Amino acid sequence: MSAVLDAFTIVCVAAGVLFFVAGTAGLLRLPDAVTRLHALTKADNLGLGLVALGLVAQGDGVVFALELLVIWLLVLLSGATSSQLIARAQHRGDTEP
Amino acid sequence: MAEFLLAAAAVVLLTVAVGLVRILRGPTRLDRMMAAQLFGTGGIATLLLLGVATGEAATADVALTLALLAAFASFAFVKAAQRPVIDAVAPDDRR
Numbered sequence: 789m790s791a792v793l794d795a796f797t798i799v800c801v802a803a804g805v806l807f808f809v810a811g812t813a814g815l816l817r818l819p820d821a822v823t824r825l826h827a828l829t830k831a832d833n834l835g836l837g838l839v840a841l842g843l844v845a846q847g848d849g850v851v852f853a854l855e856l857l858v859i860w861l862l863v864l865l866s867g868a869t870s871s872q873l874i875a876r877a878q879h880r881g882d883t884e885p
Numbered sequence: 886m887a888e889f890l891l892a893a894a895a896v897v898l899l900t901v902a903v904g905l906v907r908i909l910r911g912p913t914r915l916d917r918m919m920a921a922q923l924f925g926t927g928g929i930a931t932l933l934l935l936g937v938a939t940g941e942a943a944t945a946d947v948a949l950t951l952a953l954l955a956a957f958a959s960f961a962f963v964k965a966a967q968r969p970v971i972d973a974v975a976p977d978d979r980r
Contacts, residue, residue, distance in 0.1 A: 794886055801893050801934070808897050808927060812904040815923060821915050824907075828919050832926045839893075839930045846886065846937050855945050856933065859952050863926060866956030870922065873963040874915050 793845040800842030807835035821878045825871055832867040836860060890938035894931045901927030918962050925955030 811831020818824045840856040847853060904927075907920040929948045936944030 797886070798889060801890065804930070805893050805896050805900075808930065809900050811923065812900045815904050815907050815919060821913060821919075824916060824919055828923055831923060836926050836930050839897075839933060843890075843933055843937050846890075852942070852945065855949065859929060859933070859945070859949050862949070862952040862956065863929065866952070866959065867922070867926070870956070870959030870963065873959070874918060877963055878913075878915055 797842040797845045800838045800845075804835045804838030804840075804842065807831055807838065811835060822875060825875060825878075829867060829871055833864055836863055887938045890934050894934035894938065897927050897934065898931045901931075914962075918959065922955065922959055925951065925958065929955070 808831050811827050814827020814830070815824050818827055837860050840860045844853045844856055847856070901924050904920055904923050908917045911917060929951050932944045932948040932951065936942065936948070
């Protein structure tokens, strides 16, 4: 059972780290602000979500799993809201250095 | 298992540090804020990975606090960006 849980953790955490790497590459390489925002939200939502999901299998108990869930939901909520706000500022032409 | 989690934490931290190059290059303050947001999320992931790898339960609480504060940083930035930028004039030169 422990080996199955370990394998689950390795797969999920590795996928999450991959999303962080891809999101950072997108943030550095994509041409304009809206496409960079697209890359950033992938790293935020899926990267952190997969890392947290993988770590649930290593924790001891329901409280730790719930804490990870709360952290992820908080990041989802703030990421969605601030992405809308940043995209609106970009759309309004608020592009000072 | 702890070695794998520590390695993953190192990779995430290194990746996010490279992403901070976007703060240097800009070109607009929106791009800089996006890099700061990525740094917040990467910091949360690193803290969670380190906490499980070392068996330190309190780091999850730190990550929760960081998640809350990173949200406020973005909102405060957008709120401040709505105000017009005050001209960089010394107070004495203002008539």
